[in-house]
Amino acid sequence: MAKDKTSELIEKRKKKANSLRDSHIDLFPNNFRVSHTIMDIRDALKKEPDRLTEDTPVFAVAGRIMAINRFGKAAFIRFTDRTGQFQAYVRRDRVGDESFGFFKLFDIGDFVGLKGGVFKTKTGEWTLLANEVRLLCKSTMPLPEKFHGLKDPEKRYRKRYIDLIMNPGVRDIFIKRSLIIQTVRRFLLERDFLEVETPMMQPIPGGAEAEPFITHHNALGIDLYLRIAPELYLKRLVIGGFERVFEVNRNFRNEGVSTQHNPEFTMLEFYQAYATYEDLMDLTEQMLRDVASSVTGSVIVNYQGSTINFDKKFKRMTLLSALETIGGVKPELIKNKEKLFEFASVKGINITKIARPGKVITKLFDVLVEPHLIQPTFITGYPVEVSPLSRRSDEDPAVTERFELFIAGKEIANGFSELNDPQDQKRRFLQQAEDRAAGDKEAHFMDEDYIEALEYGMPPTAGEGIGIDRLVMLLTDAASIREVIFFPHMKPKGSKPFSA
C-alpha cells in the first residue's frame, strides 16, 4: 500500500513520546536493573506463596506492555518477557502523582520496568503491585489487535517480529526448532562425533543434484558457488583422519519456493568411518526417537491429522518392492525400458532425452509411493545412476548401499555407504558430466580434486544428511516450511529491489 502520509494513529503515539521527552523522560534508557524474570516470580509463587506480600520481597521485572486496563487513578497492565506473561497493578497512590502522570502516556507496545511485591486480586490472580513504573523503551508503531492478532500470512513472514510479539505459538515453534538442533548435536557429540564447519562458498558445487547460486570473489578473480551440500568437504575430513564428523548448516539451491522448499535450508550431515548404511539406519532410528521425545515429550507425534509412531522399528523395504506393493507397478514393466518410459509418461513424468531408466524409476517412486509413506520407512536399493556418490551393493552392482527415510510423505533423510573407490567415482562423475552436457542442469560437476583426495584413501565410511527444516515441521505440526524458518524468502514489495 503506497502511502506518503503517516497515519493519524502513529502521529498520536509520536506526540506522546515527544511530550514525555519534553518532561525530561529518557525514552530509551538502559539503567533499569532487572532482578527477576516473570518465570522467577511464578516459581516463587509456586514454592512459597505464604512468604510473599505486596511489600516484600520486591521484584524488579521488565517487559513489553501487551494490554492496559485503565481506571482513572489506577490501571492493570499485562506485560511479557522472554519467559511468559504477567499482570501488574499500577496505582497512583503507590507510584506517586508525577510517575502516574507519565504512565498515562505509556502505550501498548512500550517496554516498562516495574518494581514491587505481589498480591492476589479479587479474582484470585497473582499480580505485581508496582511501587515504581518506568519507561524502558517508547514504541511509536501500533501493534495489531490483541484478540485476533496478526493473521495475514504475507505480513507475518515479512515482519516476523510482529508475528513473534503477537502469536505465542510461533515463538514456541522456533524454541522447539532450537531444541531439536541442540538434541541432535548432543546425540552426535555423545557418540564421539566432531562438529565442524566447511566452506559455504565452493569453486565446484558438489554433493547433490541441484542448481547452485553463483557469486564472484573479486580478489581471487574467480566465480564461487554457494554450496548445495557440504558432502565432498566432510569426506575430505574423513580422509584427513576425522573419523566421525558432522555439520549443521545452511545449503543453498537455486530453485522455486513452495510449502516444502526455501532457497536456503538447514541440513545436518554426518559421516562415520567403519560404519555401513545399515548402521546409520539404526543410528537414525535412535536419533529421531530421542529428538521426538525430547521435543514433544512423546515418541508418538501428530502431524497434519496423521499419527506418526517413532517408537516402533522403522519399516525397511527396497525401492522396487515399494513400487510394486505400494505403487502397484509390476516388476516386468520396470525391466522393459520402452514400456517403463511409456508408463511414466502416462503418470505425468517428463521423459527427456537424457532420462536413464534408474532416474525414471526413482521419479515414478516419488509420484506413486512417496506420498503414501506416512510411518517412518527406510527405502533401500537405489539405482547406481541416481546415486553417484554411493558405494555399490556387493550383491548387485546396479544398485547402491543407500537409503532414504520417508515420514509423513516427505523425504527426511538420505544416507549411504560412501563410494571410496576413486576409479569408480571418476566414472560416475563422467556419466554426470555427460548428463550435464546434454542439458541436465542438476547433474553433478566433475571434481578432480575430490578424486585425488580419494586416491589417498578414505576408510570405509557411511554418511547421511537429514533435512532439519522438514524434521522441525514434523515435530511442530507445521504444514509449510515458512512456519519453521524465521525469515523465509519472498519477493520484495513496495520499494524497488536493491541492485548493486
Add this chain to the structure above:
RNA sequence: GGGCCGUUAGCUCAACCAGGCAGAGCACCUGACUCUUAAUCAGUAGGUUGAAGGUGCGAUUCCGUCACGGCCCA
C-alpha cells in the same frame, strides 16, 4: 510455468454475487471510573478500497492488465 483464491481503517473482517453516500469490532482520541483481564459507560475521529487502465451518469463491486501473497499442480 498452470489452476483456484485473496489484497478494503493500525489489526480482524463486512459491503461485491445482482454497480447507487464504504460499515463494524478491537486499537486510538476526549470524558467518567482504584480489582480489570477481549474491562465497562458516554462521545469523537480515522479510508487514494494493492496499482494503473477500460466500460458506465455513477465502480470496493463488472472487464482485461500488472504487482504481491496463499493453497494446489508441474
